């Protein structure tokens with residue numbers, strides 16, 4: 001089991017290049033199932049989840065030619081329409097093969113994703129949407145078995161009007177991909193507006209899909225018979241960007257993110273300025289300066305463009321050592337406070353009542369041995385380790401490797417005293 005050892009107390013200085021977005025790369029890789037042509041993806045992040053998704057697609061018959069920071073997928077020889085439990089259980093995003101497989105091949109068997117640390121995370125909206133488009137779906141032995149009934153013509157989904165009871169990012173992505181090859185027009189209402197949904201739409205449009213309204217809560221997709229290959233550059237990771245900015249706001253210093261985008265981080269940047277950081281953005285760089293103790297900031301998670309749930313844990317770490325008290329309200333997932341217990345081991349003063357945590361900032365956290373429980377909680381613990389006095393050792397950092405490319409190398413380059421130990 002690998003761990004991270006961090007000596008707290010260093011400030012952060014210098015430049016860090018932001019990698020391609022995990023939550024854009026994963027759905028866009030699944031778009032490779034929608035065509036028999038080659039899909040070439042640039043700015044691919046080197047992440048465990050990306051490797052898992054690639055393995056899943058390859059075992060279905062997709063070819064994947066990997067180069068540094070890029071991959072060329074080809075879905076010409078797909079011959080296995082199944083996503084097995086042992087691959088889905090480690091990465092919920094595997095559900096994103098469901099829409100493309102049903103749309104192009106008229107059939108799919110995808111393991112129901114188990115729950116995960118942060119919540120039960122059902123996929124009922126994905127299933128309801130495909131049923132609305134004409135798929136027959138049976139849940140049997142833990143698998144979703146979807147089929148398009150053998151009509152007279154080809155087994156093809158039909159366009160439909162679909163209203164999401166809840167805003168679902170991968171639900172929107174799955175159904176947008178399915179609708180791209182459906183017969184007729186599909187309207188997704190109350191769709192997710194996340195930038196990763198927009199990046200997927202841009203890739204699909206480059207492949208010949210007809211999509212309007214991506215980025216708004218109503219997306220209209222006019223199905224086409226076939227999609228062709230394309231080249232697409234994955235957008236920068238806004239959560240990795242936010243994570244480094246919060247780390248510098250907590251530890252103090254002066255860092256510049258490169259290959260980043262400020263326009264998709266407005267809410268997070270506003271919160272960091274409220275905490276006392278000075279921020280300058282220019283082109284694809286974001287600079288943050290912080291030379292004093294941060295002010296506590298309240299956050300309430302909500303779908304984009306409101307404050308992202310994937311940044312909640314990081315801001316809780318900042319609030320642990322901020323001046324004043326703050327409330328953190330998590331409205332998206334029912335169990336996304338796993339980091340609270342670990343932060344308390346470092347001396348943090350946090351009270352939790354339901355989906356609300358109240359953090360009373362203290363001057364100094366004390367280093368200790370703690371444990372990562374999920375991806376963004378691990379990032380929170382790294383930030384806490386950077387500001388704690390003495391050494392913090394974080395166990396189970398495989399969670400971190402799922403979503404952050406070489407985080408200890410990037411932090412060391414900024415002056416952090418952090419090393420990986422086995």
Ligand code: EPZ
Nearest residue numbers: 023093121122123124125126166167168169170332333375
């Ligand atoms: C995506 O997960 C992201 N993952 C998550 O990032 C992110 O936290 C989440 O969106 C919210 O922004 C990827 O994009 C791969 P949802 P997703 O469907 O799509 C409920 C990270 O750290 N819901 O938007 O699974 C659900 O339980 C990960 O990178 C249903 O009830 O999230 C949740 O309460 C963690 N039924 C809410 O909707 C459904 O069919 C939002 O979930 C689908 C979702």
